[in-house]
Amino acid sequence: MAPTVDLNADMGESYGAWKMGDDAALLDIVTSANIACGFHAGDWDVMADTMQAAVARDVGIGAHPGFPDLHGFGRQRMKMATSSLQNLVRYQVGAAQAMAKAAGGAVRHLKLHGALANMASEDEAMARACYEAALSVAPDIIIMVLAGTAQQRAASTLGCPVACEIFADRAYNDDATLVDRSLPGAVIHDPDLAGKRMADMVREGAILTQNGKRIETRIDTICLHGDTPSAVRIAAEVRRALQDSGVALARFNGAPV
Structure with a gap:
């Protein structure tokens, strides 16, 4: 049986007249969408439109x-x-649930964004607090975690549905956290490189770090950031590279870790 992986992208990040990313193009490529809730990006109209799409x-x-x-x-x-x-x-x-319901859908998963996610990948107690809060209002929600980090450890203690995530367009430290964006090589802009890296990692069942370390992990989903200039090209190349290597694409189920 062919291995299966989900493709996700961060989106809904435009704000008023200010446009960020090409959500429509990404939605034709990915199988899951992480939609901004109005605090780091997005607004009520952007949320509604992205949910509907x-x-x-x-x-x-x-x-x-x-x-x-x-x-x-x-x-x-x-x-x-x-x-x-x-x-x-x-x-x-709660805002995401309301907008999804109005669009005829439902919120399946939770994924922390940006600095909140990075801090939670280093601090198990912080990650657990965030996940407990989400589960308190959405008991069946799938918690998407940065594979191999404190996020995964926190989710494993809760016994909740989990999706383990790796990143197509970010370099890794040897502890499975992401290289700081301010450092050279932290963000990957080359679609061919991103596609090859993801095919290699899924095949090996491991994160391959910037220094060449191999960290074995479950891989349920791959993130493609929507705000990078080459986001759509990277998404398309990652999808092609995975399919060419015999990987099927489908939404994750959220088995506990």
């Missing part, structure tokens, strides 16, 4: 909460009390 293409819908940081696109680290952080996650998941 995802439902029309039968693409799985995910809530993509981030820090309240429109200016920094959710990439600035913030320190918050745990109770406030949990309410921040609940607020955004």
Whole structure:
């Protein structure tokens, strides 16, 4: 039986008259969409339009909460009390649920964004707090985790449905966290390189780091960031490379880890 993997993309990140990414093109390629909830990007109209477009293409819908940081696109680290952080996650998941329902769909999964995700990949207690908050309002939600990090460890203690994620357009540190965007080579812009890396990682069942380390992991889904200039080309090449290597594409089921 051919291996199966999901392709996901962060989207719904436009704001008012300001446009970010080509969501329509990405929705024709991916199988799951992580839709911004209005705090790091997006607004009520963008959310509604993106949800409707995802439902029309039968693409799985995910809530993509981030820090309240429109200016920094959710990439600035913030320190918050745990109770406030949990309410921040609940607020955004609730907004996503409402918009998805109005569009005739439903929120299947949760994926943390930007600095919130990076911090949770380093801090198991923080990750668990975020996931507990999401599950408190959406008990059946699938938690998408950055494979091999504190996010995965936190989700494993909750016994909830999980999707383990790797990134097509980001380089890895040896602890399975992402190389900081400020460093050379952190963001991969070459579609051919991104496609080859993903085919290699899925085939090997492992994250291949910038330094050549191999970290064995379950791989359920591959992320393609929607805000990079070559996002659509990378998405198309990753899809082609996977299919050419015998990998089938389908939405993840969310088995516990």
